[in-house]
Amino acid sequence: MTRRSTNQRGEPDIAAGERALRVFDLAIYRRLDGLLLAEHAGRRPGLGGELADVRIYSPGQDDARRIDWHVTARSAEAHVRTSVAEPELETWVLVDGSASMDFGTAGMEKRDLAVAVVSAVHALTDRPGNRLGAHLLGGVEPRTFPPHPGRRAARVLLRALLAAPRTPPGHGGLDLAAGLERLLREHRRTGLRVVVSDFLPRTPDENLSWVPPLRRLAVRHEVIAVQVTDPREAALPDVGLLRLVDPESGRTAEVATSDRRLQERYARAVADHRAVTAMALRAAGADHVVLRTDGDWVGDIARFLAARRRTARRRVQAFR
Numbered sequence: 479m480t481r482r483s484t485n486q487r488g489e490p491d492i493a494a495g496e497r498a499l500r501v502f503d504l505a506i507y508r509r510l511d512g513l514l515l516a517e518h519a520g521r522r523p524g525l526g527g528e529l530a531d532v533r534i535y536s537p538g539q540d541d542a543r544r545i546d547w548h549v550t551a552r553s554a555e556a557h558v559r560t561s562v563a564e565p566e567l568e569t570w571v572l573v574d575g576s577a578s579m580d581f582g583t584a585g586m587e588k589r590d591l592a593v594a595v596v597s598a599v600h601a602l603t604d605r606p607g608n609r610l611g612a613h614l615l616g617g618v619e620p621r622t623f624p625p626h627p628g629r630r631a632a633r634v635l636l637r638a639l640l641a642a643p644r645t646p647p648g649h650g651g652l653d654l655a656a657g658l659e660r661l662l663r664e665h666r667r668t669g670l671r672v673v674v675s676d677f678l679p680r681t682p683d684e685n686l687s688w689v690p691p692l693r694r695l696a697v698r699h700e701v702i703a704v705q706v707t708d709p710r711e712a713a714l715p716d717v718g719l720l721r722l723v724d725p726e727s728g729r730t731a732e733v734a735t736s737d738r739r740l741q742e743r744y745a746r747a748v749a750d751h752r753a754v755t756a757m758a759l760r761a762a763g764a765d766h767v768v769l770r771t772d773g774d775w776v777g778d779i780a781r782f783l784a785a786r787r788r789t790a791r792r793r794v795q796a797f798r
Contacts, residue, residue, distance in 0.1 A: 532557045566607040568625055570665050571596050572657050574675035575616025577645040583710040584772030591706045591771055592674045593639045598779055599672050600632040610635065611665075615657045616645035653684050658691035662698070671699045673764070676706050677755045689758050696763030703764040705755065708771045714744040 532549050535542075535556035549557040573596065579589040586594075600610050610632055611625030621642070623635050654675055661671065673692070679685040695701055720735050734740065752768075759766040767782040769775045 532559055534558075566609070567603055567605070568665070568667055568669040569599060569603050569608065569610045569672065570625065570661060570669070571599055571610070571612045571672045571674060572654075572661050573612055573614045573639065574654060574657075574673075575614045575642060575645055576653075576678075576680060577616070578676055578678045578680075579616070579706070580644050581711075582708055582771045584708060584770070586771050588676055588706045588708055588771060589644075590640075591769055591775060592704075593636060594775060595672070595674045595704050595706070595769070595779075596639060597632070597636055598776070599670075600629070600635075602783075603670065604629060604632070612639070613657060613661060614639060614642055615654065616642075620657065620660075653680060653687070655684070655688040655691055658688055658695055662691060662695045666698070669699055670702070671695055672702045672704060674704045674706065676711075677703075678751075686754070686758055689762055692759070692764060693762040701762075701764040703759045703766050705752075705759075705766065705768045706771070707752075707768060712745065712748050714741045716741070 532546050535545060535550075535558045540558045544558040546557050546559045573592050575589065575592075579587070579592060581588055582590065596610075596612060603610060607627060609625035609627045612623045612635060614621045614623070621638075623638060626632075626635075654673075654677070658673070677688075679687075692701065692703070714733075714735050716736050718734075718736060720733050721730060722733055723730050756766055756768075765782075765786060767778065769778055
């Protein structure tokens with residue numbers, strides 16, 4: 479895929495977006511189909527939807543957390559709750575569309591990679607009855623795309639995300655923390671939640687402010703945090719005196735990029751921020767995968783999901 483194309487007025491090139499969608503289809507459906515939902519599930523493993531019945535507890539077979547203590551007290555024998563499985567999965571993707579996502583020095587911009595992730599999520603959850611919705615942060619105001627089933631609805635969603643206007647530098651609006659709060663408040667049905675962002679704060683006060691709402695989100699839902707990065711963000715190139723613009727605040731500064739100590743401080747700061755972000759995501763209970771604009775993002779997602787399934791199997795075996 480090539481970097482996002484725009485017309486003479488700076489608007490997204492819809493024809494280029496359509497070509498990008500075809501690339502997404504070819505890359506994703508051939509390599510990712512079935513990896514997430516090989517065993518169809520519409521909820522968290524081990525939890526059902528509505529109460530169906532109770533039965534006598536079987537040690538070693540039943541989860542002790544499912545014991546119904548009211549029935550147990552009345553009968554003087556341990557009973558567990560059984561639930562009706564929810565066959566449908568409702569997935570919501572929170573897409574960070576802040577100004578820092580309009581950056582890319584490799585095959586695509588970070589915003590394009592975020593749209594590719596939404597396409598991958600649809601391919602992974604595309605089963606009868608399953609629905610996919612999205613919240614887009616940034617732009618003039620946040621946008622909500624209600625969940626719909628089917629591939630045609632997913633393509634409408636992807637076109638809308640590709641055509642979304644860029645966020646002006648210094649624009650306010652909802653930050654990632656507020657977006658997570660909204661996601662938790664408005665969509666309470668248990669399902670899959672995917673957060674796609676570069677996790678770069680717009681201001682120092684916003685750094686890691688998203689951790690508490692993400693932790694609350696992970697208590698109720700399966701949460702996958704997708705961190706999108708670009709190779710030029712990790713190191714400051716030696717290109718002499720450079721005028722830089724902060725995409726979030728719009729502030730400018732002239733930087734002597736040939737300064738070796740400045741390059742080292744910059745690299746350390748980026749590495750420290752990424753390490754802290756990774757630790758915070760794990761502590762919040764979210765699965766974490768890092769994708770690069772110059773990498774094989776489809777392969778990275780496939781490897782992440784394969785590792786995730788192996789970990790889930792080990793947990794089940796250890797519990798038994």
